[in-house]
Amino acid sequence: MIDLQVELPGLKLKNPLMPASGCFGFGREYSKFYDLSLLGAVMMKAATGEERSGNPTPRVAETSSGMLNAIGLQNPGVAKIIKEEVPFLANYDTAVIANVAGSTVEEYEEVATKFNQTSDVHALELNISCPNVKEGGIQFGTDPEMAKHVTEKVKQASNKPVYVKLSPNVSNIVAMAKAVEEAGADGLTMINTLTGMQLHLPSRRPLIANKTGGLSGPAIKPIAIRMIYEVRQATNIPIIGMGGIQTAEDVLEFLLAGANAVAVGTANFQNPLILPELISELPEVLRKYGFSSVKEAVGKAVIE
Amino acid sequence: MIDLQVELPGLKLKNPLMPASGCFGFGREYSKFYDLSLLGAVMMKAATGEERSGNPTPRVAETSSGMLNAIGLQNPGVAKIIKEEVPFLANYDTAVIANVAGSTVEEYEEVATKFNQTSDVHALELNISCPNVKEGGIQFGTDPEMAKHVTEKVKQASNKPVYVKLSPNVSNIVAMAKAVEEAGADGLTMINTLTGMQLHLPSRRPLIANKTGGLSGPAIKPIAIRMIYEVRQATNIPIIGMGGIQTAEDVLEFLLAGANAVAVGTANFQNPLILPELISELPEVLRKYGFSSVKEAVGKAVIE
């Protein structure tokens, strides 16, 4: 028997697979395709202090082996999420991770504090790729000092483990990871999307109404693997890896690079059953490459 | 008649298409497939002060819509390039751009100075993605101050126009572009590759012997378009754009984003005739989307 279980701060996962934030709503839609109790965890869509309506459309565009998105944090606000969405997920035997977003440090704190109300959320994922309105739109996720500050504040506000989601749009991912580790982060999730743009030739306009969007999908997988590997060498907290996962072999590649668990985003769109399929295929792939458990494979890349 | 001509500092190009550095050697191989005089220019493979043997193999790996490479600056050294390769290219009616690399500022200066000897090189492309050995391996290309310094030094050493090649592995591409513009760069070429990694599951080792490699190909096109657009808004010097170009529509997309000319790298490998094919298809694509010349299309993205 191949052991798929993974234990991470606040999270006892029956397997290392979960949907990535923003790609799975709050689980309702995919629950029509399969039983969400199959999943290791669910990463909910971003929550902000108040309801947000998001960006104008088009919000997505296809690229070679990838896609751009600029949804713009559309969500009903943290209070409604706790009232209406978390209870739905609590019906399932799966861990729940709340994605915390905001435009100011205070908003992050507010959202994190609110999630303390419910025991049905098991961990927070701090989405620091949002622009900081007060600092003139610089992303929390590209400045180590800002990332450290917001992580500290959220740690103080929250009684749940905090995973910080790292943006790949940086010169030095290790510096970012170390900054949030020092600030007390319990874990990391990586990578978020790379900023990209695509032009629609007939109109000469960006295909995404918001001009730029975040690039996800298999196109970015080599960047995710490199960053996870680099961060694994330099930090000690667990990593939930993501970025272009499509196959059970991809899952193993992330584990070898140093991820303790993985999330699948974009691949849900082309195949709504991708997560249960990967969960059922993973044991055979682990066995094929000589592992008897997920834990055993973590960080086992051989690199001289 | 659609006018394909482009005039850039030091370069009178009959069309905006050229092979990207490192993907075309010094032109000999592809000259067996077609007449190099068809090309707007040729960007030569990187030159260093002395001969370099490069990295161990495997040096390349395929990824989804892209590839990784870590050739490691294998080249015969600037002197031999001037003696043996430049004269070969001088046989053709095309502009020649020399790619200047090094591990220290002094090496960049040395290479640039040597290229002054020959009038058959029309411009330099400063490859600042190489690690600076003296500064402990930090890339010139990710630190604005270092980039500025090496650009200034090379400008002093050279009597040819200097195009600085920007690395996309940075938090702020505009800061990099502005720094080298201030330092006197005559133009920019962008983007170089994104650092990535891929693991070979049976051996658990990186597929690239050098661990990490540079990601190129259509996978990175949205990142290239975004960065070129951002830099076009913030600087005034011309841009030679590259990153994933495969079709004449892609060429137009780069022009609209703000590139004055474009280079094609990875796509040569799957189709050795890609450059002459794009050159012959570009006029029809320009016409289709309402342009009568290349110049007219540059920077014409409509973005509110």
Place this chain on the structure above:
Amino acid sequence: MRKVKMKLLEIREIAKDTIEMKLTDNYITEVAKPGQFISIALPNYTLPRPISIANIDRDKQELTLLFKIMGKGTNELAGFIPGAEIDCFGPNGNSFPLMSGEMTKVLLIGGGIGVPPLYYLGKQLKKQGIKVVSILGFQSSENVFYEKEFARLGETFIVTDDGSYGMKGFVTDAVTSVPSFNAYYACGPTGMLRALTTQLHNKTGYISLEERMGCTVGACAACVIPTTEGGYKKICHDGPVFAAEEVIL
């Protein structure tokens, strides 16, 4: 909603760049309603292609799609040959409300590749004894398709932008020639729908919308449309059919 493999039975070009596909499957043909769409997952593409259900023959377990070659994905789809298995999931979205009993006559208004979902709708309406009048707008004669099929459902007007076939003009011009109807159902380009809903603002109307999609099932919030009540609805999940007055085009 399920993930299914459909087998391609027949494929033919029925107008310029316009393909009719007949597929077989035993789940979607059983449950799908007029106005719903399916999502087609093509190998080597990141996003599914949403295509409306143009017809279903439940007995034969046969589903018809009509699509126009617009880009890479639809071009590739047009190259499939009978026997091929196509990965799909669905049926997705809501459906056209049928309101049987309340209606005696309805108007179907389709523009270009917005025509397909109206055909399955028209068949169902006719089956319920409702009189169906159709106005189908196309760019030019070479784009016209399914005229005969709609004519079998009831009176049918064809309009072309250039007058090369049927009436010259837009569907909005033809609407004036249909004296009375209980409700209208429309699908087509946003510009057409905007003009129509303005023209027919005092009529009961249902429109089917398109937007670029990510998940096509309601999970990613890519395909939203602002509503008159404020906020956004998801076209793939709350639509693609909306009451005319419900959304801001």
Place this chain on the structure above:
Amino acid sequence: MRKVKMKLLEIREIAKDTIEMKLTDNYITEVAKPGQFISIALPNYTLPRPISIANIDRDKQELTLLFKIMGKGTNELAGFIPGAEIDCFGPNGNSFPLMSGEMTKVLLIGGGIGVPPLYYLGKQLKKQGIKVVSILGFQSSENVFYEKEFARLGETFIVTDDGSYGMKGFVTDAVTSVPSFNAYYACGPTGMLRALTTQLHNKTGYISLEERMGCTVGACAACVIPTTEGGYKKICHDGPVFAAEEVIL
């Protein structure tokens, strides 16, 4: 070297996961020499797949490839059906030196999917009146292919790792049973070539090498091999055939 479209004539599995393809083309079949390879550009892949020329029938303008399904690209290639057009370019690389006149007897040593280029070579050598002895090594009986074809060229020994067919052991074991020869030509896994060149270090030998490639034409410096003289040579351009003593395996 040209870019060509080859038409697939026949395709069949000749051993486990091992495919024989016959293609037609009028340029490469005219100019290619034994030891050269062609580059296959599959749609949706970034890099070309280098495959050795296993045989050419110049009169029929027919080219044979033999390849093993190793990953995504070769798997896709194996699914092509007769009539398909395949984008290729080549012929690439140098070729096996034939040294006619100097030789009376040569030994061909192939391991697994290293066997193909030796077949075209053997045919050319035989045509020149040179005696050909072949040693072909495979993992197991199910992997054996082209035994009959090689037997037609001369004495042929089959070795399998597990002894399930022919002799049990490695090609190096079989080499000792061939008393004398003027030169050997070998192609196969690096481990095999390393053992062979050590064992036969006092013999004239030519080996054909593989390495992961980018351009396959000599432009990118991806596919290098260190040489005994110092520095690197490009396998795709200066090889794939090297004198045994020229390179460091």
